Amino acid sequence: MSGRSLDEFGSPLFLAWQLTNRCEANCLACCEESGPDKGWKDELNRDEALHVAEQAIGMGIPYVAFGGGEPLSVPFCWDIFEKLAAAGITLKLETNGRHIDDAAADRLQAMQVQCVQISVDGSTAEVHERVRPGSSFDAALAAIDRLVSRGLAPQVVFSPTRLNVDDMAATYELAKQHGCSAFVTGPLMQLGRAAWAWDTLACDEETWRDAAMTLRARAIALGGGLMLSIYPWGILTELDKRIESPQAMMLVVPNGRVKLLNALPFAPGDLRRMTLAEAWDAYRQAWKTDEVRDFIARCQADPNLLRHANETWYLRETV
Ligand code: SF4
Numbered sequence: 376m377s378g379r380s381l382d383e384f385g386s387p388l389f390l391a392w393q394l395t396n397r398c399e400a401n402c403l404a405c406c407e408e409s410g411p412d413k414g415w416k417d418e419l420n421r422d423e424a425l426h427v428a429e430q431a432i433g434m435g436i437p438y439v440a441f442g443g444g445e446p447l448s449v450p451f452c453w454d455i456f457e458k459l460a461a462a463g464i465t466l467k468l469e470t471n472g473r474h475i476d477d478a479a480a481d482r483l484q485a486m487q488v489q490c491v492q493i494s495v496d497g498s499t500a501e502v503h504e505r506v507r508p509g510s511s512f513d514a515a516l517a518a519i520d521r522l523v524s525r526g527l528a529p530q531v532v533f534s535p536t537r538l539n540v541d542d543m544a545a546t547y548e549l550a551k552q553h554g555c556s557a558f559v560t561g562p563l564m565q566l567g568r569a570a571w572a573w574d575t576l577a578c579d580e581e582t583w584r585d586a587a588m589t590l591r592a593r594a595i596a597l598g599g600g601l602m603l604s605i606y607p608w609g610i611l612t613e614l615d616k617r618i619e620s621p622q623a624m625m626l627v628v629p630n631g632r633v634k635l636l637n638a639l640p641f642a643p644g645d646l647r648r649m650t651l652a653e654a655w656d657a658y659r660q661a662w663k664t665d666e667v668r669d670f671i672a673r674c675q676a677d678p679n680l681l682r683h684a685n686e687t688w689y690l691r692e693t694v
Contacts, residue, residue: 381621381659386434386652389624391442391637394424394452396629398445400471400510402494403576404534404569406637408685409444411509418629421451423647427627428455430651432462440467440490444629447474453482460486468492469532471510472518480521491529492559493519496536498545506539519553528556530604535563536576540586544593551601560590561606566638570682610638611678614671621662625655632687633658641667642687661690 396407397414419427431439439459446452447470460466467490468483475483475491483491493515497503500512522529531550533543547558563569563577578586587605594603608616617636625644626634633644633654643661644654661667667690674680 379623381623381662384623384659387436387623387625387655387658388438389622390431390436390439390627391624392427392439392627393442393444393629394418394446394449394455395444397448398443398471398509399448399473400445400507402496402507402510402534402568403538403572404506404536404563404567405443406564406567406569406684407443408567413444415629419631419646421454423631424451424455425458427631427646427651428458431459432464434651434655436464438465438467440469442469445471445474447479456486456488457482460488465489469494470518471507472515473511475518475521477521480518480525480527483522484525484527488527491522491527492532493529494534495519495531495546495550496534497539497542498549499542502539502542506534506536516553519550519555523554528554530557530559531555533558533560534569535560535578535583535586536569537578537582538576540578540582543586544590547590547593547601547603548597551597555601557602557604558594559604559606560587562609564610564638565678565681566610566684570679570684573678610681611675614638614674618662618668618671621659625658628687630687634687635661635667638681638684639667639670640683640686640688641670641690643690664690666690 395414395418396409398409399411401410466488468488469492472493495515496506503512519529533546535543550558562583565573569576628634631646632642634642641661643657646654
């Protein structure tokens with residue numbers, strides 16, 4: 376995706392789509408500050424969301440990923456997924472697993488969803504639910520087992536904090552025992568609730584490095600069989616890389632605003648007022664503005680600016 380100018384892409388390669396900001400859980404490190412009472416009042420309704428899906432199909436977007444809040448808590452989510460899947464679009468789903476009962480697992484299997492990621496933040500209910508209040512460890516494991524039994528082995532996503540980093544290698548082992556396809560982790564992102572609680576929640580760099588080393592050693596000792604994916608950098612490095620080489624990936628938030636990245640508050644597109652193609656143009660232009668470049672530079676000096684990540688700002692500047 377990098378290495379080519381965004382101007383070479385007539386449409387995004389990848390749509391990241393948050394159908395809602397509501398979630399049963401209230402995870403301490405949630406990037407999106409989702410929770411049971413955190414649904415936005417102006418979230419897209421079924422017809423509006425279907426219209427976005429139709430446009431995504433029309434533009435030939437090959438890949439759509441649904442993330443948090445909890446996408447499966449949206450009553451019309453299946454209408455969207457099935458429309459996209461029927462058009463041959465590859466789907467990814469990030470979920471806490473609570474809604475994946477047998478019927479849901481069957482539907483995901485029928486659609487051949489390419490990737491399901493389930494968050495598991497500990498090897499025991501006690502650790503997992505300490506970091507993810509409102510979430511259910513048992514439900515997450517049951518969802519994993521249902522998907523594995525249908526040939527849809529999910530990936531486990533682990534967010535390291537001071538409260539669970541010592542349990543990371545044991546969680547890898549658990550994921551392997553349950554037949555998952557990958558274990559995905561990386562430094563905690565200074566976004567959302569994690570940004571607000573950074574001083575008490577984030578591990579220092581040395582602790583993270585040691586934990587990552589222990590994790591790699593455990594993976595080797597267990598003889599592989601479960602892919603280990605450790606994201607190499609934190610959010611500030613990510614921002615530096617993205618401004619130099621933006622990805623052909625648009626983020627649609629629950630009210631249809633189109634954002635550059637979940638770490639940035641700029642939302643140059645609005646799918647209630649413009650088409651997806653027009654939003655794509657606005658997205659590409661926004662990456663070229665001094666306003667976005669300056670904000671990213673200021674974040675390096677003052678990471679507390681990342682606390683604005685979940686806001687939706689109009690750009691003052693256009694190019
Ligand atoms: S399950 Fe995911 S979306 Fe829900 S609160 Fe936790 S991190 Fe946020």
